[in-house]
Amino acid sequence: MLRKSVTESFGAAISSLNAAHLTDGVVQRSKRMLLDTLGVGLLGTTTPVFHVALEYSKRYQAKEISSVWGRPESSLPPHYATFVNGAAVHAMDFDDTWHPATHPSGALLPALLALAESLPSKPSGLELLLAFNVGLEVQGRLMRFSKEAHNIPRRFHPPTVVGVMGSAAATAKLLGLSPTQSMAALAIACSSAGAPMANTATQTKPLHLANAGRRGLEASQLALLGLEGNKQILDLESGFRIFYEDYVPHHLAEVSPTAPYRWVLEDQDIAFKRFPAHLxxxxxxxxxxxxxxxxxxxxxxxxxxxxxxxxxxxxxxxxxxxxxxxxxxxxxxxxxxxxxxxxxxxxxxxxxxxxxxxxxxxxxxxxxxxxxxxxxxxxxxxxxxxxxxxxxxxxxxxxxxxxNTFYGHWRKPLTREDLEKKFKANASSVLTSDAADGIVQIIDSLETIPDCSVLGSYMQFHKHTPHKEKYFYTASV
Incomplete structure (x- = not known):
C-alpha cells in the first residue's frame, strides 16, 4: 500500500476523529477557551473596528442567516457573521494565545457558531467541541513543522496562515466532509492565507482573525460543493511551505475509531490575557x-x-x-x-x-x-x-x-474563578447579567447540550434592548 501524503493524513484525521477521542483534559481546556473567546468578543462589539465591519457586512443578504454577537436586531449570512464576530474577538487584542505563537480560538469559534446556526439540523454541544478541537489540532500541528514559528513573528501574522487552515478543518468537521473533501478545504483555504505584520498595531489587525474564520468557512463550503485544490498542499515546497522556509511536515498518526488519540492541546495549554494588549x-x-x-x-x-x-x-x-x-x-x-x-x-x-x-x-x-x-x-x-x-x-x-512567567501564561494558568471573572467583566459591557450567567452554565455542561446554537441566542441579550420573552438556560433544561 502506498504511503499517504501529509495532506492525505490530515484529511483522514479531520474526517475520522470523533467524540470518543476527546479526553477530559482537552474538553476542559477547550471550554475555558470558548468562554474567554465569547467574553472578549462581546467586549469587542463596543469598538470602532466592529462597527465598521458590521456596517460593511450589512450590505449582504442571504437565505441562511446567523446572529451578530451583542446585536439582537442584526443577522447576516454565515460567512459575514463570522467576519464581524471574528473582528470583535481580536478588536482589542484580548483573545487567547498559543505557542508556537498564534491566536487559535478567534479563527474557529465565530465560524463554528455561525455555521451551526445556519444548518437545518443543529449540531450538539459535543459536536461543537469536537469540531473546535479538530481546528485547534490542525493549527497546532502545522506550527510545529517550523522552528521559525516558535519565535515572535516578524513577517506575517500567524492567525492569517494557520488560523484559516484551522477554520477550514473545524467547519469541514461540522459539515461532515469526507477525507477527500477535507483535503480540498485545506487546499482552498491555503490560497486565502497570509497578512503582513505591517498592519499590526492598526485597526486592520482584527480583520486578520475575521478573514481567517470567514475564508476557512468558505473553503469548507466550496469543498462541499465539489471544488478541488492541490491534493498535496501540505507537502509541496510551493504549497503551505511558502510561509515557513524551514517547514518540515510530518504525517499525522492514523486515527482509529476506538484507539486513543493524543491531541496537541493535551501537551500545550493556552495563555489567557488579563488586559487587552499583545502577549x-x-x-x-x-x-x-x-x-x-x-x-x-x-x-x-x-x-x-x-x-x-x-x-x-x-x-x-x-x-x-x-x-x-x-x-x-x-x-x-x-x-x-x-x-x-x-x-x-x-x-x-x-x-x-x-x-x-x-x-x-x-x-x-x-x-x-x-x-x-x-x-x-x-x-x-x-x-x-x-x-x-x-x-x-x-x-x-x-x-x-x-x-519570567506572568499570571495567565500556559505555565501559570488563570484559575477558574479568575477566568470566569474576566468573562463576566467583558460580557457585562454588552449583555444582561442573567445572560452572562447563562453562558457560563452552558459552557460548563456543553457536552450535554443537544443544540449548540443556543449559545448564539444568549449572545443576543443586549442589556439595553428590551426583550418580550427571555429563556435562560438551567441545568434541568
Missing part, C-alpha cells in the same frame, strides 16, 4: 508592578511621575518597540507604554487604553525616560522570553524586578 506586554506589566511595589514599600509617598530613568530588558522585536504610541492599537503593542502605565497605576486594564489615560501628561513625560535593552539570552519566544525592569528614582535609588 509580550504581560511580562512587562508584571515586572513593572513589582518595581512599583518596591518603590512604594520604601517610600509610600514617592511620586512615580518623577522617575529619572527606566530600563526595560526584553527580546528584540521591532513591531512591539513603540516609544511614543499615538493610538490605542499602537499602545497595545508598545513595551514602553505598558511599562509606564503599570508603574503609574499599579496595573494595566481595559481603561489604560482610553483617550483620557493615554493623554495624561505624567504618562507622556514618563515615556521619554524609557530605554530598551535586548540581552542576548532573552529569546524572542513566548515560551522562553523574560522581562526585567530597572528604575532609577530622582533620589538616586535603583529598583529592579524580573518576570
Amino acid at each position: 509580550a506586554m504581560h511580562w512587562v506589566a508584571d515586572a513593572a508592578v513589582k518595581v512599583r511595589t518596591k518603590i512604594l514599600d520604601q517610600d509610600p509617598n514617592a511620586d512615580l511621575s518623577q522617575i529619572k530613568r527606566i530600563t526595560v530588558r526584553v527580546p528584540l522585536s521591532r513591531y512591539i518597540d513603540r516609544p511614543i504610541p499615538d493610538t490605542e492599537h499602537q499602545a497595545r503593542h508598545s513595551f514602553q507604554f505598558n511599562c509606564c502605565s503599570a508603574l503609574l497605576d499599579g496595573a494595566v486594564t481595559v481603561e489604560s487604553f482610553s483617550n483620557n489615560l493615554m493623554g495624561r501628561k505624567a504618562l507622556k513625560e514618563l515615556l521619554l525616560k524609557v530605554h530598551l535593552e535586548h540581552p542576548k539570552d532573552n529569546q524572542a519566544s513566548f515560551d522562553k522570553m523574560y522581562c526585567e525592569v530597572l528604575v532609577e528614582t530622582a533620589q538616586g535609588r535603583t529598583h529592579t524586578a524580573r518576570c
